[in-house]
Amino acid sequence: MATVTLKGNEINTLGNLPENGSQAPEFKLTKNDLSQASLSDYAGQKVVLNIFPSIDTGTCAQSVRQFNQEAAELDNTKILCISKDLPFAQTRFCGAEGIDKVETLSDFRDGNFGKSYNVEFTDGPLQGLLSRSVVVLNEKGQVIYSEQVSETVDEPNYKAALEALMDA
Template identity: 45%
Template sequence: MLNVTFKQEPVTLVGPELKAGDKAPDFKVLSNGLEEVRLSDYDGKVKLISVVPSIDTGVCSDQTRRFNEEADKLDNVHVLTISMDLPFAQKRWCAANGIEKVDTLSDHRDADFGKNYGVLMQELRLLARSIFVVNSKNEITYVEYLPEVTNHPDYESALKAAKEAE
């Protein structure tokens, strides 16, 4: 079991701890247009899944901007940012921040992604900061669960893993 904190307070993660080599679990989330989106919608592509507690906070905002900037340098890689924010808030935030190369997806309805990827913080009903790289065969090739949710992920390692995944 992972030891994860939020502002130095321990939190309980709901769901399995995933590792490189695992089959990526399917999930259902909502697009900014309220359409249901699943992992299978990205079949045949490498997915860099950036998970943030709330897109409208400092580190989450920086993380989403960074992957948006890097998206053009990633061939056949689709960048997804998943949070518990409402789709309307994600859409508004993306428009205000010029985010056009990342799919922002909301797990607020069912917490399906959070439960399937082991990142739902039970005490806060937010997602723990994490990164998953999933290859075109839907196998996980890279995982980073941040021990302290308010810290930045290892951007370089995640980007390298996405570039190397097929």
């Protein structure tokens, strides 16, 4: 179990993020068109997993905007923005915001992503949602950077995630 805070109050997740150097766990998530996406769909590309509780909160929305802006500059890289929001909400947000460089994916169907990556909250007001985290993978699907944001209302360290991509 990993402990983070929400506005200073401790809440827990299932565990720690996958370790650097480890093979990223496979996943099945739902795309905006309700089809399925899996990690193997992105084989041979660098991947940033931008994980968060809900696209309808300020910090989560900002992380999607920020990675969308940064993604335009990256070669052979996919930015996957992952939450348990319904694909309809993700589509609405991206359309309203002009977000078109990242891919939003939902873990609403079975929650296996949150369990495999240990980011599902186990208690507190966000129980069942995903903890704000960033996991960066190289072209071989190996973890080269991870951050579970210690205070849920804070933004992730974009610079460190992007630097890990450049060093890969």
